[in-house]
Amino acid sequence: MSTVKLTVNGKAVSADVEDRTLLVNLLRDHLNLTGTHVGCDTSQCGACVVHIDGRAVKSCTVLAGQAAGSSVTTIEGIAKGDELHPMQAAFRDNHGLQCGYCTPGMIMSAIDIVHRHGGQLDEETVRHELEGNICRCTGYHNIVKSVLDAAGRMKVSQAAE
């Protein structure tokens, strides 16, 4: 057992976990942040994507201990109160989700994609970049639309800040 201290969604947290505990299990089982999902166990599906120090990471592939001292943001931590993150709003407005299971990971990956490309995105780039996130419901059509829409919204909201 080890004590892992880190920041999650802006709050300092500490948990006593087995050394083999994965970050996703720390989030789900110890911190009750069940928005981050497990879909495959092999780092393929991306349902577990969170941000570690601002970068999208598959939390099923990181030991909780490896995240010690870092700042983790989960799907629960991106809205500002009642105000949705532009990516969340874009997924809703473009019907970018159906069963909702892959959605948190999709949104967290998509935010990272927009950041990395400075909002300069086209359909081909979005499709290529989403390669690490699997959705079985939407055929990706509306997810791609959502990400392109959000890229525009994020530019606007950044400009406003």
Next chain:
Amino acid sequence: MGVEGIGARVVRKEDRRFITGKGRYVDDIKLVGMTHAHFVRSPHAHAKVKSVDTSEAMKMPGVVGVLTGQQLVDDKIGNLICGWAITSKDGTGMKMGAWPAMAPETVRFVGQAVAVVIAETKNQARDAAEAVVVEYEELPAAPDIRTAIAPGAPQLHPEAPGNVIYDWVIGDEGATDAAFKSAANVISLDITNNRLVPNAMEPRAALAEYNEPEEHFTLYTTSQNPHVARLVLSAFYNIAQEHKLRVVAPDVGGGFGSKIFIYPEEMVALWASKKVGRPVKWTGDRTEAFLTDAHGRDHLTKAELAFDKDNKITGLRVKTYANLGAYMSLFSSSVPTYLYATLLSGQYNIPNIFAEVISVYSNTVPVDAYRGAGRPEASFVVERLMETAARQLNVDPAELRRKNFITQFPHQTPVIMAYDIGDFGASLDAAMKAIDYSGFAARKAKAKSEGKLRGIGVSCYIEACGIAPSKAVGSLGAGVGLWESAEVRVNPVGTIEVLTGSHSHGQGHETAFSQLIAERLGVPISQVQIVHGDTDKVQFGMGTYGSRSAAVGLTAILKAMEKVEAKAKKIVAHQLEASENDIVIENGEFKVAGTDKSLAFPMVALAAYTAHNLPDGMEPGLKETAFYDPTNFTFPAGAYICEMEVDAATGKSTFVNFVAADDFGRLINPMIVEGQVHGGLAQGIGQALLEGAVYDASGQLVTASFMDYTMPRADDLPSFKLSHTTTLCPGNPLGVKGCGEAGAIGASAAVINAITDAIGTNKLEMPATPDRVWHAIHG
């Protein structure tokens, strides 16, 4: 239509919880004292279980209990059942072998559960499962259809000699043979319909709790049909009585058919919760999903189409072998029979059809309904035959189809189905226009000049949905009725709760069903709560599959609404001293037509509950129930056209365009409908290009993870061009047909027709990987 009424593109109510991480799936639920289950599974495809030694595992840290198949037998727990009886052509019933939830004597597929460990934590259960020692005596395995039906093949079940479950026929064999004898041309094809893994993104899970003083169980589970789960668990398995079992299917992360069935793990979790006296949670991992979720498709078919000299179809003859896996899953027997062969007429006027279906056991995971369930297989047979025929008869594929389309409705096919309505020419026209069909020859020539192979493929599908009239399915062997129930509860303040037996696991029922209430009463959808997925709340229901939730589930809600409105009108007529026939509903007001007298809906609701001034003899309250049983299947149909470009040097196929023109009848929420089509298309395209479950000769599933089984990713798919043509379904008052499966039914033939057109050879099996396409080109 109001802004939130029928036909409006209303953004989904349920989305907020999903996009903020507040969805509540089974694995998200924690109960006080909860333990965790991990199954010990067979590494062999076929073996005798000589002994199961749990003594070391019992001593491991955190272990609460280790249970085996023998204990299921000792507790007289029933075997899993198949709920649809099929009769062979010789009049005998289907040959069902016993399927215990954990195997006490024989394992018949890799991954079959033998024992379960219950421990304080998931890791402890996993560790202890490693310490359970099972001694096996390996037996020869039959991991595919050809091996299973070969002379001298390993026998799976003593009940089924030769591994044949049934040999079933439909249609008129003599008349069909005669049609072939007098045919001007006969087209024949051998078709493999590849085996698929449903892979809903949420793995199956079960959380069971037993309340000892009340002798009452609660099961939270990933189900498309919680009431059916309760019925089966109580009626057949001897674990809990129906009134002592609550089944809750909360948010469910996709189903695609795979969460219809009752599986061993859910059953064992329920039973174990009583055995160990603690709540028991089991959550499958992805490899368990590959190894134990019912797979789909897996047919070998020989099909022949007879034409007269004018290229009119005169007969269709089909012989199909269907792999049902090692055991008969809940609805497995119906999929290759009544959900498959009854659709072999496609969109065409075919006077004579005869089909024979032989379903066989093999040492693989059970096969059952997967999105489309039998209808994709049928559509693939018919549309590959039509495309092949057009090429061999040297006529345009679209025109050959048009020449043979059914144009008069209702139309009785030779294989049970009575198509109620459709306009197949209209969908084909719309698709051809969308893809600029007439300009294809020029595009192909241009591609050729650039060294690329360009092809176009048409697929005109039809399906039978809204499953289905109870009397009809009962006469065909179904063990259940397929009606749906609904209850509309108007609260005293005028808000509305709708309880439905349909289950939403991505389909957006909370929004679409609310839109019906908004349409009828003029209230905002925020005033409506859709309640589903809990047997304690909803009296009964048959669940969601077969694209039935709008045609059957929503019609049940409409029927209950009509009763609510009728009673409300009586109250208003009484209070406003008018005739109840003069009361009309407009924008949330009950008005006396032609006057300025009205009552707002909340005031009507309040009046019903205060009961101060009701008509003589009227009961207080405003709550009505309806059970709706459809009068026919519904028949969604459409035309898909795919244009592909193939690189002859690599065998890689690239989408140029994919267009879909569907006729789903009335659309409740076009945005949601389009989303359903997108997802279905992705699964159909996945089958055509990427997906395939592969067992090796020893019965090991070698595609048992997302690293080995190719799921469609964003960069494998194009954006789709959708359009709709509309004939309203005459079978239900809403005129809806259903849209959930169409994409998966129609897409795969369009893709394969396009690639084979591009490469100029017709022999190409699914999935058409670059390797297979390259070999098809280069021999």
